[in-house]
Amino acid sequence: MRAPLRLLIALTATVVTIAACGGADGDAPATADAETPLVLGFLPAQQADSILPDAERLGAFLAERLGRPVDVVVPTTYEPLIEGLRFGHVDIAFLDGGPAWIAHSRTGAEVILAEQQDGNTFYWAEAFTRAGSPITSIRDVPGKRLAFTSRTGSSGFLMPIGSMIRDSLVIVDGQELTDLDVALQRSFASTIDAGGYAQALTALLDGRVDVAFGAHDSPERFLDPSQRAQITSVHRFGKIPSHAVLVASDVPDDLAARIRDAMLALNDPANLPLLRAIYGVDGLVATTTADHLGDFGAALSALPGMERTLLTKAP
Secondary structure, eight states, rough: OOOOOOHHHHOOSEEEEOOOOOOTTTTOOSSSGSOOOOEEEEEOOOOHHHHHHHHHHHHHHHHHTTTEEEEEEEOOOSHHHHHHHHHHHHHEEOOOOHHHHHHHHOOOOOEEEEETTOOOOEEEEEEEETTOOOOOSSGTTSEEEESSSSSOOOOIIIHHHHHHHHTSOOOOSSSSSHHHHHHHHHHHHHEEEEEESHHHHHHHHTTTTTTEEEEEEEHHHHHOOOHHHHEEEEEEEEEEEEEEEETTTSOOHOOOOOOOOHHHGSTTTTTTTHHHHHHSSSSEEOHHHHHHHHHHHHHHHHHHHHHHHHSSSOO
């Protein structure tokens, strides 16, 4: 049974109920469930009120399409969304890749859609070194000086280090975050948290590190042609997923399919501004948890103690 809305309000920053005006597809079931609001959670925002008007409009779009009310939730952290999926307070949620995997692992929530940007639903994590370096493969990286973008960077830390742990190139003894820190100190000559893609690449060019992790296209985005000529890629890791839309494990398959189809209608030119106003993306594509989160989830699962760090980082 769904918990009272007051419990949801206690968990989140902003909740707005949007009544349905009748299902656009005309097949909303005439049952008590059709009067029960679906709860749609958006990515956390420090200033939740700033995206609330656009979130309300998207919620109203879904309410009309599905023929039932929609409660719009904009929390300030990820934890309320994940716990909401777990305990029946949230039915649908937009989540970043790491929290999406945690939500799936903890609650059984499933990915039904992925955001698309420039025609893609993912990008690659990559390891870079200087041209002419004796480092020619990922197996040469242990023992070297290394630049991360940050300890919560998807391509600049999570995917590369998680993958190296899975491949036994980094050995972690224990399940705590401190055990991971010890493993990094033991596995590399030194590490720095550079603070971003450009900073990590600059540290590589300046000779302060031997290897830098980051997005596959970061050299093209942040370096000029002469700088790009000085570095090379030595390894491409797995895919970093775009934001995902998940449904809770207790959402029936037929309803999940209707939610998916209703949200895909946001791709229509007349409706796309509703989505772009919030996240600035090109649209949504149907997908599954395995297809969208598989590579990244496997890497995250290898990183001890990272769940709390990911769920408490600032939006």
